[in-house]
Amino acid sequence: MNRPMGRRPARAGCWAAALALVGLSGCREAMYQQPRYDPLEASTFFDDGLSSRPMLPGVVPHEDPRGAPPSGADEDVFYTGWKSGRLAEEVPFPVDRDLLVRGKERFGIYCTPCHGLSGDGRGVIVRRGFPQPPPYYSPELRKQPIGHFFDVMTRGYGVMYSYASRIKPRDRWAIAAYIRVLQLSQHAEVTTLPEADRAKLPGEGSTGEAAGRKQP
């Protein structure tokens, strides 16, 4: 940055010290601003002012910046959600409890502002005037293969921007898996619930719709 605001070099202190003990004016600022760049620091050397340089054409990264795929996962599916022109039907690596917990956390950070905690599409940003997204439990979205959710996050969809720069592929799969959980929770058949949970439902649940959806 041109003018670091964070703190001042001990310039004023140096003057005070120098006045007190003439001769101790040797404080230097060179160590505060060393000739190297901090992240995002502006450059005076390059014309565009960026210190992080864009890749030249043909550069092959030593390590994929998006994070390596877990062993056994198909690379195309893992990074794009597509395989030979078809959306993936399954998460390309084993799904366990930890992945769903991670997905829930990431969903909370990046998606709830618009899609809401339950995925009903009524998050706080929507209440402030953002176009309303469809609820995840809509019939169309329940029919979509899981690769579709990954693809929406990766490339964006309509007015929804891409999240690829903020969420790594593994976390995007975790979120996609968690969306499946939400769809299930918003569309559970009453008969499949354990006895204890069924007892907690208000009234008769014979339509097969989850209680959560009926409450406003």
Place this chain on the structure above:
Amino acid sequence: MPQIFHPSANTLSRLSILVALVAAAGSVTIFYLIMRSPYQTQVKVIPTQPIPFPHEHHVRGLGLDCRYCHTSVEESSFAGLPPTHTCMTCHSQIWTKAPMLEPVRQSLASKKPIHWQRVHNLPDFVYFNHSIHVQKGVGCASCHGPVQKMSLTWKDQPMNMEWCLTCHQKPEAHLREKRDVFNMEYSPSEEEQLSLGKDLVRRNNVPVDRMSNCSVCHR
């Protein structure tokens, strides 16, 4: 031979010794006061930003998580500042006419990043890393203060060496469970904090005896 100095010179010399002492003590005090003043530490000084970005509205008002914008804070030394794209995920649709947001739209159109002014900036001879603090349970609020109440961002703590060390010598006074790191309203009572903190120091293997070594921060 007549005396060179008049007897009053005795008084004069004593007086000048006194004056010298007072001056020395005075300038040390002034030096100390300047070093701790907001002029030097920049605490509570608000830099002029290209856009008056309010954390208050986005964090408290809308309930956004810090990581929505400061994406890399959990796994990198650098917390990350949001690129124009992040602002536009929302502002492409809402507040699209606000003159206040004109620089954001221009930045998107011209592909020139927004030039935020740094609020914090450690000297280059200090090594700092966000990820370890987040992983070991130091909350954002312990170092950045009540960000959720800031209509414009200021620096809440002096961030000098003395300040870093008060925590590195006694981390139990600050550690939280990991799930509370991003919780800006978290405020346990003092006894709760100390007993939880001691427990976390043990559970997270925080090496209190080594955290004040010079090479931790100057490498």
